[in-house]
Amino acid sequence: MNLHEYQGKELFARYGLPVLPGQVAGTPEEARDIAAQLGGLVVIKAQVQAGGRGKAGGVKLAHDPDEACDRARDILALTIKGLPVRKVLVAKAADIAKEYYLSIVMDREKKAPLIMLSAEGGVEIEEVARFAPEKILKLHIPVEGLRPYVARSLMMQVFPDFAQAQQAAAILLKLYTVFMDGDCSLAEINPLAVTTEGRVIALDAKVSLDDNAEFRHVDWDHWRDPEDESGWSRLAREKGLSYVKLDGDIGCIVNGAGLAMATMDLIKHYGGEPANFLDIGGSSNPEKVTAALEIINGDGHVRAILFNIFGGITRCDDVANGIVASLKESPLPVPLVIRLTGTNEEAARQILSDFGLGATTSMDEAVRMVIARAQEVNA
Amino acid sequence: MSILIDKHTRLIVQGITGRDGAFHTQQMIAYGTNVVAGVTPGKGGTTMHGVPVFDSVAEAMEQTKANASVIYVPAPFAADAIHEAADAGVPLIVCITEGLPVRDTMAAWHKVMAKRGANNPLGKPRLVGPNCPGLITPGQAKVGILPGHIVTPGPIGVVSKSGTLTYEVVKQLTDKRLGQTTCLGIGGDPIIGTDFIDALALFEADPKTEGIVLMGEIGGNAEEQAAQYIRRHVTKPVVAFVAGQTAPPGKRMGHAGAIISGGTGTAAEKMAAFEAAGVPVARIPSEIPGLIAELLQRRRTRRRNVVAKAAKQATPAKKAASAKKVARTKKVAPAKKAARTKKAAPAQKAAPARAAARKRARTSKQQAPRKAAARPKSKTKAARGK
Numbered sequence A: 001m002n003l004h005e006y007q008g009k010e011l012f013a014r015y016g017l018p019v020l021p022g023q024v025a026g027t028p029e030e031a032r033d034i035a036a037q038l039g040g041l042v043v044i045k046a047q048v049q050a051g052g053r054g055k056a057g058g059v060k061l062a063h064d065p066d067e068a069c070d071r072a073r074d075i076l077a078l079t080i081k082g083l084p085v086r087k088v089l090v091a092k093a094a095d096i097a098k099e100y101y102l103s104i105v106m107d108r109e110k111k112a113p114l115i116m117l118s119a120e121g122g123v124e125i126e127e128v129a130r131f132a133p134e135k136i137l138k139l140h141i142p143v144e145g146l147r148p149y150v151a152r153s154l155m156m157q158v159f160p161d162f163a164q165a166q167q168a169a170a171i172l173l174k175l176y177t178v179f180m181d182g183d184c185s186l187a188e189i190n191p192l193a194v195t196t197e198g199r200v201i202a203l204d205a206k207v208s209l210d211d212n213a214e215f216r217h218v219d220w221d222h223w224r225d226p227e228d229e230s231g232w233s234r235l236a237r238e239k240g241l242s243y244v245k246l247d248g249d250i251g252c253i254v255n256g257a258g259l260a261m262a263t264m265d266l267i268k269h270y271g272g273e274p275a276n277f278l279d280i281g282g283s284s285n286p287e288k289v290t291a292a293l294e295i296i297n298g299d300g301h302v303r304a305i306l307f308n309i310f311g312g313i314t315r316c317d318d319v320a321n322g323i324v325a326s327l328k329e330s331p332l333p334v335p336l337v338i339r340l341t342g343t344n345e346e347a348a349r350q351i352l353s354d355f356g357l358g359a360t361t362s363m364d365e366a367v368r369m370v371i372a373r374a375q376e377v378n379a
Numbered sequence B: 001m002s003i004l005i006d007k008h009t010r011l012i013v014q015g016i017t018g019r020d021g022a023f024h025t026q027q028m029i030a031y032g033t034n035v036v037a038g039v040t041p042g043k044g045g046t047t048m049h050g051v052p053v054f055d056s057v058a059e060a061m062e063q064t065k066a067n068a069s070v071i072y073v074p075a076p077f078a079a080d081a082i083h084e085a086a087d088a089g090v091p092l093i094v095c096i097t098e099g100l101p102v103r104d105t106m107a108a109w110h111k112v113m114a115k116r117g118a119n120n121p122l123g124k125p126r127l128v129g130p131n132c133p134g135l136i137t138p139g140q141a142k143v144g145i146l147p148g149h150i151v152t153p154g155p156i157g158v159v160s161k162s163g164t165l166t167y168e169v170v171k172q173l174t175d176k177r178l179g180q181t182t183c184l185g186i187g188g189d190p191i192i193g194t195d196f197i198d199a200l201a202l203f204e205a206d207p208k209t210e211g212i213v214l215m216g217e218i219g220g221n222a223e224e225q226a227a228q229y230i231r232r233h234v235t236k237p238v239v240a241f242v243a244g245q246t247a248p249p250g251k252r253m254g255h256a257g258a259i260i261s262g263g264t265g266t267a268a269e270k271m272a273a274f275e276a277a278g279v280p281v282a283r284i285p286s287e288i289p290g291l292i293a294e295l296l297q298r299r300r301t302r303r304r305n306v307v308a309k310a311a312k313q314a315t316p317a318k319k320a321a322s323a324k325k326v327a328r329t330k331k332v333a334p335a336k337k338a339a340r341t342k343k344a345a346p347a348q349k350a351a352p353a354r355a356a357a358r359k360r361a362r363t364s365k366q367q368a369p370r371k372a373a374a375r376p377k378s379k380t381k382a383a384r385g386k
Helices: A005-014 A028-038 A065-076 A125-131 A148-156 A162-181 A211-216 A231-238 A257-269 A286-298 A316-329 A345-354 A363-378 B019-031 B057-064 B075-087 B102-116 B164-175 B196-205 B222-233 B267-276 B285-312 B323-350 B352-372 B374-385
Strands: A022-025 A042-046 A059-062 A088-092 A096-107 A112-118 A136-140 A184-195 A200-202 A206-209 A242-245 A250-254 A276-279 A304-311 A336-342 B010-014 B034-039 B051-054 B068-071 B092-095 B126-128 B134-137 B141-144 B153-160 B180-185 B211-217 B238-243
Touching: A005 A022, A005 A088, A005 A162, A005 A206, A022 A028, A028 A042, A028 A065, A028 A088, A042 A065, A059 A065, A065 A088, A096 A125, A096 A162, A112 A125, A112 A148, A112 A162, A125 A136, A136 A148, A148 A162, A162 A184, A162 A200, A206 A211, A211 B075, A211 B102, A231 A242, A231 A286, A250 A257, A250 A286, A250 A363, A257 A276, A257 A304, A257 A363, A257 B164, A257 B211, A257 B238, A276 A286, A286 A304, A286 A316, A304 A316, A304 A363, A304 B164, A316 A336, A316 A345, A336 A345, A336 A363, A363 B285, B010 B019, B010 B057, B010 B075, B019 B034, B019 B141, B034 B057, B051 B057, B057 B075, B068 B075, B068 B141, B075 B092, B075 B102, B092 B141, B102 B126, B153 B164, B153 B196, B153 B285, B164 B180, B164 B211, B164 B285, B180 B196, B196 B211, B196 B222, B211 B222, B211 B285, B222 B238, B222 B267, B238 B267, B238 B285
Parallel strands: A250 A276, A250 A304, A304 A336, B010 B034, B010 B068, B034 B051, B068 B092, B092 B126, B153 B180, B153 B211, B211 B238
Antiparallel strands: A022 A088, A042 A059, A042 A088, A096 A112, A096 A184, A112 A136, A184 A200, A184 A206, A242 A276, B134 B141, B134 B180
16 A cells, blocks of 8 residues: 555654644635645645656645645646545745655565665656666665664765754655655655755655555555545455456456466467456455456446356355356446366366356466457447 | 475375365365464463364474474464474474565565575575465375375476466376476565575476476566576576566565565566566466476476487596597587477567577576586585485
8 A cells, every 4th residue: 555645744744754734625715714824835745656756746835834735736637647635735935955765665675674874865866766776875774674874884884964964864764764664665855855954754655555464554554545436446355356457348257366367478478458456365265256257247338247256265165156147147238258277177068067157277278268259249 | 306395295184284284184184285283372272183282382393203384373473483483493384374564574584584584595494485385295295285186296386376277287297297396385475485586496406307487577677687687596487477477566466575666576577577578478377388398398308408418428428438439429429409490490480589598598598507407406405314
C-alpha cells in the first residue's frame, strides 16, 4: 500500500520527525478553515500518488484564507497523470534555503535496507540516478541496526554545516525507526529541506508499506482510501483474490501468480488482449470462484472468460463446484472456456459435464479457444 | 542423484497439526518421503498420521536425527519457525508459508547466513523460500506441496519462482518423456533463502543433471544475475522462461516481488539478458520441452565426440606430442566442425532468430567447459565432503 503525503507525514510526526503543521482538506471551504487556523503563508498541495505535482500545477502558495480557498478549488479540479485530485494538504509554508534527498528502501538483492542521500533534492531521484549517479550516496544498514555515528558521518559528507548535519542525522535515525517499526518498503523525504533559519525539516513524505505486515498494524486500515479502490478491487481484496484490471477484453481466472502472468502472456501471444490479472490463490473455496466471476463481469469490457486451473493444493472439483454454483445463480453474459488439470480433475469434469459445460486440459488450446470465442462475440 | 533432497532425507514438519501441515504431511508420506517428526508447541507427545509430534524443533532433532524441515506455520509466526530450525541445527529449512513481512524474512535470512559462515554458497544450513512450493526429487522424496503425479525421474533440473506455473511446465516435460532430477520452487518474495544462482550452482554440481529449465518472472533483477552467472559458471544447457511479458509497470502481480518499478524488472529486460548470455528463451511455456530436448541431444552428441576424441589421443597432449599425433588431431577437428554445422542447419531454416541464439549459446558454452571443468569439480567435491 502506498500512502498519500499527508498520511506519510502523519506517520513521520508520530515518530518525532520534523514536519510542518498542516491538515488535509476535501473541499475549498475546508482548505480556507485550515489556512485560517494555521495563519500566515500556507502551501496547498494536491494529494495524488504521482511525481511532478509541482510542474502539473498541483502545488500553490496562498497568503490568506480566501486565497487558500481559491487555490484549493483550482487544484481540486485538476487531474495529474490520470489521477483526479480529491484531496489537498494545507500546510504552513517555509522559506527554503537548500533542498536535499533522503530515503530508505529495502534492497532485495543485498537483503538489507539501503540509505540513499543526495544534495540534489527536490527533483525526482530517478532523474539524478540517470544523469548524475555519483551525486547519490548509498549505504546499506547492517542487520544489527543503524549507529548514530554512522548516520552522523554520512550526513557530514553532504551537509557543510555541522549543526545541520547533526539535525539531518537525527532525522535519518528516526526515519530508520519508521522504516523498521512501520514495515515500510520505502520511506522517502524529498525534499529534505533546510530553512533560511537553518532548521532541517521533512517537506514531503513518500511511504510504501509492506502489505504482508498488515496483521500487526491495526492502524493501516484507516489509511486505505476507499476512493482509491474501485468497488471491484475492494471486493477482490476482501475475498483474498489478487486482482489487477487491464485494458483487454479476455477475462482470466487462474490459480497462482506465475501461471496467471503466463496465461496473460499466452493470450497476447495468440493475438488476444487480457482484461485482467486474477489469481484465486491456493485454496479453492467455491465462494472465491463466484466472487472472481462477479468481478470480471462487472469491471470492464469482457467478451469471453477463461478459467485456467492447475490443481495442486487447489482441487479442480472445488473450482468446478464454484463455477456451477455461480452460473446457477446468475448466467454469464459472455462465453466461458474452462481448462482444468491436476488434483481431482475427473470429478471436476463430471461436475461440469452434468451442467452442460466442457473443459480442456491443454493451456494453449484453451487460450486459442477463448480468443476465438471473444472474436465471435466481437463480430 | 539430485539436489538437496533424496531418499535419505529425514523430514520434520513444523506446523504439522495445522490444516495445511496435516494435509501435506499425508501427501508427502504417500509420496514416500520419510517424515520423522512434527512440531507444534503444546502438542508434544501426540501423533499426526503416525508421525510423533514434539513441542520444539530442538527436541525433534535430538530424538529423530532429522536432516530437513518444512514449515507450514501461519505467516505471523513463520519467520520465528525459521529461526527455531536454524538454531536447532537443521541443515535444510523449507518455508512454504506465504505472506511473511519482508522485515521478518530479512532477519531470518541473516540468521541462516550467519550460521552458514561466509563464502560458502553450497553450504549449510540452507533456507528455501519463503512463499514457495518446495521441492521434489522424483521417485525419492517431496518436501512441500508440489503434486507428485506430474514428475518423473530424468536428467533435467527445474528451478522456478512460481508454483502452479512450475507444475504446468513440469507436466509438459513429463508428457514429453523429459524427466527431472529435482524440481525446485524458490518462491516469489523479494527476499528468499535460495535464489537462482544457488540453484544453478547446485544443479551444475549434480552429476545426474544434464540440463536446466529456469522459470523467472517480472520484478527485481535475479534473472539478470542468473544470466550472468550462467555465462560464467554453468556448462550445462539452460532454457529460460520469464512470466509477466504483458504486466504493466507499478502493479503488483500477486507475488510480493512481482512488480515492475521505475522501468526495471521488466520481462523484456530479463529475456534480453538471457539471450545475451546465450540462453535460449521460450516465448511461451509449451516451447520449453522442445528447446531443452534439443540442447540435451546436442550435449550428448558433443560428449560422445569428446570421449571418442580422448580415446584416440591416448597420451596427454601436454607431454611433448609427436609430430604425427599433432597432425592427426588437426585433421580430426575440421571434419567434426562440418558435421556439427550440418546438424544445426535445419534448425536455422525453421527459426532463424532462435537458432542464432542457440548458436551463440553453443559458442559460449564450448569455450566455457574448458576453463570451468577443473574448477567447479573441485568445489563440488569440497561441498560434498561437508
